[in-house]
Amino acid sequence: MRWALIGASTIARQYMVGAIRAGHGEISHVLSASAERAGTFAAAHHIPNFGSDLEEILADPDIDAVYISTTNEKHLSQAFAAVKAVKHVLCEKPLALTLEDAVAMVRAADEAGVVFATNHHLRCSGSHRAVRALIASGRIGRVLSLRLHHAVHLPPHLQGWRINAPDAGGGVIPDITVHDADVARFLLGEDPVAVVAQMASSGLGEGVEDSAMSVWTMPSGAMVMSHESFTHPFAGSGLEVHGTDGSIFARDVMTQNPIGLVDLVTASGREAIEFEKHDLYEEGVRRFHAAVAGEGEPAATGLDGVKSLAVALAVRDAAIRGVRVDVNYGG
Numbered sequence: 001m002r003w004a005l006i007g008a009s010t011i012a013r014q015y016m017v018g019a020i021r022a023g024h025g026e027i028s029h030v031l032s033a034s035a036e037r038a039g040t041f042a043a044a045h046h047i048p049n050f051g052s053d054l055e056e057i058l059a060d061p062d063i064d065a066v067y068i069s070t071t072n073e074k075h076l077s078q079a080f081a082a083v084k085a086v087k088h089v090l091c092e093k094p095l096a097l098t099l100e101d102a103v104a105m106v107r108a109a110d111e112a113g114v115v116f117a118t119n120h121h122l123r124c125s126g127s128h129r130a131v132r133a134l135i136a137s138g139r140i141g142r143v144l145s146l147r148l149h150h151a152v153h154l155p156p157h158l159q160g161w162r163i164n165a166p167d168a169g170g171g172v173i174p175d176i177t178v179h180d181a182d183v184a185r186f187l188l189g190e191d192p193v194a195v196v197a198q199m200a201s202s203g204l205g206e207g208v209e210d211s212a213m214s215v216w217t218m219p220s221g222a223m224v225m226s227h228e229s230f231t232h233p234f235a236g237s238g239l240e241v242h243g244t245d246g247s248i249f250a251r252d253v254m255t256q257n258p259i260g261l262v263d264l265v266t267a268s269g270r271e272a273i274e275f276e277k278h279d280l281y282e283e284g285v286r287r288f289h290a291a292v293a294g295e296g297e298p299a300a301t302g303l304d305g306v307k308s309l310a311v312a313l314a315v316r317d318a319a320i321r322g323v324r325v326d327v328n329y330g331g
């Protein structure tokens with residue numbers, strides 16, 4: 001499969017170039033708004049073609065798929081252009097800045113008959129799959145609550161648009177709350193119904209929030225508590241799922257890497273749970289390639305991306321207005 005990278009980004013450089021190649025994908029083009037940056041990226045990663053004209057790149061009939069990892073406000077127009085050119089799309093989260101735009105992207109892909117996936121990597125991790133399997137097996141009984149701890153320290157090289165550019169989709173809610181929404185949906189198999197929330201700027205955010213806490217109600221009655229931040233250097237990440245018959249403690253699992261520990265605590269005591277330690281992004285690409293080959297769905301579909309954005313938008317709205325907000329999934 002031949003790929004074009006739309007965006008000379010950090011995530012492409014650090015994870016996705018390697019993940020695509022590990023899945024025997026060939027990267028033939030990279031696009032940047034700056035031809036010079038595209039050229040530098042292409043040279044560093046041995047990509048034969050580069051440019052700053054999206055239409056020109058998409059006109060290449062040998063390109064099968066695009067990976068979109070530009071800043072968030074660009075995803076919409078780039079995804080539309082790719083779908084129009086009948087390319088499969090793996091798009092970064094958040095899919096767009098508004099729910100209507102995200103729904104429109106996914107609908108356009110469906111109508112064109114191309115695969116559209118969202119790069120929610122956490123559901124590809126062995127740790128999250130192990131937690132999900134424990135819940136599904138009934139080991140903790142009925143789920144009462146899920147606590148998501150995703151307050152991290154945004155490294156200096158990422159402290160650009162994320163902390164000072166609302167128009168580019170900056171802020172911790174579009175950046176991290178979307179991931180947590182996807183994790184809750186993946187683990188519990190249900191969609192948040194309503195949220196209450198608070199947000200703050202606690203040292204990094206300039207015109208956007210850098211911290212958020214929210215509580216979500218689920219159709220089953222389970223409660224979800226979610227904490228995201230850019231300003232917590234020593235907090236560590238993790239999640240806990242508490243049920244009537246047991247609790248699951250997963251430490252350091254809200255991460256890009258296959259690390260962390262999962263423990264199950266029941267009346268019988270504490271048990272360390274083994275899980276697969278494969279690369280999260282390679283697994284996402286593997287599932288994408290399979291979906292293009294007609295084998296199953298991508299790990300996170302376009303609809304998953306729409307729903308995670310819907311929850312994040314509800315969290316921000318609830319925090320701004322100081323009221324409980326029903327999540328609008330767009331019908």
Ligand code: NDP
Nearest residue numbers: 007008009010011032033034069070071072092093094119
């Ligand atoms: P970056 O800031 O590294 O890249 C985003 C865009 O910024 C690039 O496409 C590039 O534009 C531009 N850019 C990069 N370097 C420079 C520079 N030196 N000067 C000017 N512009 C520059 O963002 P990330 O890689 O962190 O994030 C990109 C997307 O990926 C976002 O949507 C984000 O939410 C998502 N993401 C997802 C992750 C996941 O695990 N799923 C993890 C991290 C990010 P151009 O292409 O025009 O050169």
